[in-house]
Every structure is written in C-alpha cells, then in structure tokens.
Amino acid sequence: MRIATLGPADSNHAFVLSRYLVQRGLQDSEVTLIDDFPQAFADLEKGHYDYLLQVSAHFSHGDCVGHFMHRVFPVDTFIAASRPLALAVRRDVEQPTSVLRQPATRFYTDLSQWQEIDASTTVEALERLRAGQADAAIVAEDAVERFADELTCLRRLGAALDTWVLYASRPLSCLSLHDNPALQEHFNTVRR
Incomplete structure (x- = not known):
C-alpha cells in the first residue's frame, strides 16, 4: 500500500501517520512525504498513491476537497x-x-504583542528560528x-x-x- 502525507519526516503529519499505520497494522506501507497538498491530491487521482492523509486544519484542506470533489474521496476520519x-x-x-508560526497554530496562544511571520510548517518555523529569522516560533516541544x-521554552502549548x-x-x-464505543461512552456521560 502506498500512502502519502505532508513532510518532512519530523512533521506533525508524518508523526500522526506513523501512529495511524501502527494502529491499523499497516506498518509495511510505503510512505511518501510530500510538500504540496494540491499536487498530492492530483497525484492520488492519477494513481501515484493509494491513500493521502491530511489534517482538516491545513490551510489547503477546503480548496483540495472542493477541487477534487467526485474524483478523490474521504475513506476514513479520526481524531x-x-x-x-x-x-x-x-x-x-x-x-x-x-x-514564526504555521497558520493553523496562530491562535494557539496570544500573539497580539508579536510581529507574526508565516511559516509553512512548524518544522520550517524551527529551521528559520535557528537561522535567526525571528526571535521566537511555535515549534514541537521536543x-x-x-x-x-539555542532555545528556551517561553510557554508550553500542549498537543492539539x-x-x-x-x-x-x-x-x-x-x-x-x-x-x-468511545463516542457512545461520551454520549452516555453527557446524558447524565
């Protein structure tokens, strides 16, 4: 099975995909790390991959869903x-x-006192922070x-x-x- 998601190797997409594959017993899948979702959706449609994983918070999500409607299909969702x-x-x-912050992270903490600079991923934000292109960045805690x-933690934001x-x-x-079962238990606790 060939599956693609956003890279690089230490990206959040790669992190979640690796856990997903283990949970589904699909560790022997061939993983391709891409850098452009619209192109990856086109490649999926052409058969270059069997599957493509995308977080719904990615800035290109809505455009990709709309552009590839009736040609690329959601087959699984999870949190x-x-x-x-x-x-x-x-x-x-x-x-x-x-x-530096990836657009999806811009509201994870109050940045109103900062000059905000876009980065395409948290990995890019880290690279550019280490290169001195900004004073701070939202990055993986590790x-x-x-x-x-080189770095100190101003604020832990936790996992989204x-x-x-x-x-x-x-x-x-x-x-x-x-x-x-987890959702049913959630419903049951709300009904009480």
Missing part, C-alpha cells in the same frame, strides 16, 4: 493529538518581538530539548486535537456509521 507544541525563544534574544543550547482525513481515488463501497 488524533498532534505533537506537543511550545512557544520557543532564541536564548540570545532578551526581548522577543517577532514570532525541539526545545534537542536545541537546549485535530480531525484527520484519509483520502483515496475511489469511494467506499458502503457508507456506514461505525459503532464507536
């Missing part, structure tokens, strides 16, 4: 936690004023530990719970609502 995130600051900066000599969609080039043969 998964992201890698824990943090607002990291370069150690050589006394008064940080600029922050990056603060990996680069402890996101909705993920797995796409294929053909629809499911039967659409159904699966029994979900």
